[in-house]
Amino acid sequence: MTRQVEQRPSVDVDLLQGTLDMLILRVTALRPIHGYAIGQRIQQLSKDALRIRQGSLYPALYRLEERGWLKSSWETTEGGRRAKFYSLTKAGRRQLETERAGWDRLCEAISLVFETAAEE
């Protein structure tokens, strides 16, 4: 008996390039991780709300590596296969902090607007 693949309630979010970059940096900060796993992890951490399109993910990874924020190396997975693992560089770590701070400020500003607007 075949089971139908469930319809996932998540949405294919077309993230802004900068936002996607920030998420990738966050995920790779913990430990070296390959491309497929990055997509899965973002989906997992956002409780299925964010599903990254592979067509956007890999160009972003290549761009970040070119910028010097990620470094990559080919390692063997637990399953014994060869995969390209990405990890954060020192510069990448600094960039992550900068972007995170910027994002927090943005959120705060937007919340303020809504609160104020709600009061009037």
Place this chain on the structure above:
Amino acid sequence: MKWNSWLKRRWERQMDAEFEFHIENQTREYVKHGLPQTEAQLRARRDFGGLDLAKDECREQRAFEPVNRLFRDLRQAIRSLRRAPGFASSAILTLALGIGANTAIFSVLDAVVLRPLPYPEPDRLAVVALYNPALKYSTYLSYPDFLDWQRGAKSFERITALSPTRGYDVTNPGSPEHVNGYEVSANFFQTLGVTLSIGHPFTAKEDQPGGAPAVVISNRLWRERFGGNVSVIGKSIVLEGAGYFITGVLPPDFRFESQPADVYIPIGRSNPLGFRQDRTNHDILCVARLKRGVSIGQAHAEMDMLQEQIDRLNPDTEKALSTHIVSLKQELTGDVGQTLTLLLGAVSFVLLIACTNVANLSLARSAARVREFSVRRALGASRVDITRQLVTESVLLSLLGGAVGLLLARVAFGVVLRAAPVPLAGVIDAGLNMPVLLFAFLVSLAAGIVFGLVPALRYSRTNLEADLREGARGSTARRQGVQNVLAIVQIALAFVLLSDAGLLFRTVNNLWAARRGFDTQSVITFQVGLSPFVKQSASATRTSYQQLTARLRDIPGVKAADITALLPLGQGDNSGPFWLGTHQPASMSLIPRANWYPTGPDYPRSMQIPLRRGRYLSDADNVHSPLVILIDTVMAHTYFPGKEPLGQILTIPHWGSVGPVTARIVGVIGHVEQYGLNSAGSAKPQIYYSVYQLPDEALPLFRSEVTFVVRTMTEPGRVLASVREAVHDVIGDQPVYNIRTTRELVSGSIARQRFPMVLLAAFSVLALVLSCVGIYGVVAYSTAQRVPEIGIRMAVGATRWDVIRMLLRQGLRLTIIAVGIGAAAGLVFAKVLSSFSNLLYGVRTTDPLTFAAASLILAAAALLACFIPANRAARLNPMNALRHD
């Protein structure tokens, strides 16, 4: 290279592996959820989205990708152009003509105007002159003035004097030769910053009255007369019969002004007729090197103050004279720079026309490639990608065209430079240097981008459906519109060039025909050397001249002959003061000046200068008889208005080494053009006296200027052999040099207008040819569109001429509009032309004859260009025409 592509392949393999790994994982995920293997795989692949697109985007992220992309585009462009050799070659040729013409003019501009003078720190060198603010002209200064300036001027690091070039006969060692030379201050070469090859310049001690006779010689003279021997210092050389010893030899590439001079002697040593102490004798040219950080404006202010002091200390001779400073570069190049800039503007029109032609060709070709573009767009290429491809192709074309153009420019450069009235022509080497190459490159690049964008903007859109449906012929209406506009622009530009060339042509004609006060036909002028023996004696000199003159008159075919020490038409001047009557005026600075012509008695008649009153000079006027003079009509009008000038007395401040002498006016003759027409000095009065009345000590001063003029009955050149014979008979083995006809003198005096005229005419021809090619293309295209229609018309009875008339209507409309716009533009640019350094003479900027002629020529050429394709289309077999699609 191999390493590069191996790296690239490795990179690609890794990217493939990474994507495969991802898809594998996704497949496994789906299999885990219960999908069969093959379906899971399919789904995983689909989930990934456009695999190739993603790969492309990843490639884009590589740092050196833009370079790779450029190479890819270039390879693509080369392939594409090789498939269309006809298009490529006509585009390259058209561009080569346009870019080549521009580069040629620019290289002349660069060589003459932009390139600095061949001295160290040349922008600090300036020419300082006296300036008469009342009469608004600048003049040379006197030697005492120069000495004052040298003592008092603080703005200059060095200041030096020179006396304008004179001729010297060099005898020992070697055979007699006539050379040019300057009298210069001891610090002349130091001021310019020139180091001598051998030895050193003469010292300040030698540059004084009674100083030792030192001389600096040119490299050429050193090689030819001293065999290039390095121990030439101290050796002797004989100039004009006097012995000098050599202190130095100049480097081989030394130049100052355009006439090569071979000897430089100390200016302070000679004192001809006391001129070096005479403040009223202005024969010194002053060159100075500004101190670092001092501008010409600052120096000018200081010199004006200094001159004011000098004026106060010498109320007798100087009053209210100020100074005038220009950079040496400006003095030497004059207003040629302006003319060249004008020509650069004009030649850019030619380039514009060439570009519009190529743009039209490009449009036509792009229309045929619509399918190719649509497919590329469908495969994911963006508008930018298509634009980039087209621009790459066109830049490649124009760079190739530019390279061919450079070759053309190299050839043209030499030709243009020889025709240009440029003083420094001897200094310029016809090299293609960096600025010129850079210019050619930039122009090619710009041209390529511009005409590459035209089809790109049109055909990089997404919605090319309409074009696809129309097939290779493309969308008719809009393309036709753009082509028409471009054709109109071309014709308008060509019109501007034609009309400007026409105006200059009429100017040159007017200048040729203008009256110059004497008969410019059939006169030949030349100078002769005299033996040192003769030159030492004034009476021997006079006798030689008189005998030679008589012998010349005996030659069959010669109507008249005599000598003069000053020729008209820009051959210099001889300005000197005088006053009316015998009463010396209070201040010498108030006395008027005139151009003085020391001539033989028969000179005015030889030149056919008309006699208005009184008599010409005669043989009876000699050193023993009272001094008599002729004045010209301008002088009569200015100083004796309504009165009888004959018999009036004039006083000349210096006559030889004697003080003021009086002269009686015995005749009034016509005024001749001493300078260019319409120039500042045209109204200067002219006074003639007989050379044979000059005192002995004054004769040597004019000897090197004495020129023989011979009026012949027919072609002046024919008597040359007889002239040489006559010289040989009377004077012996002496050189005859500086042989020119007066026609050549006239021609030389209008070089300033003829040069741009010739070039503009050449540009007009180019523009005309290119425009006609453009129109031909437009009309050929549109008639090709209408072939089915023609077939139908002919099938129902239209004749060949009916069809031609129908097809020509479009061309005619185009031509009329274009000529109209061109005429309007032409009027505007004619105004620009005339405001540029007074190039026009005797023609209005709205000259109807010129504009009518230009309209006719353009219309005729355009109609011819339309007629050919129309005629060909009309000759089609109607059945073939109907079948054509």
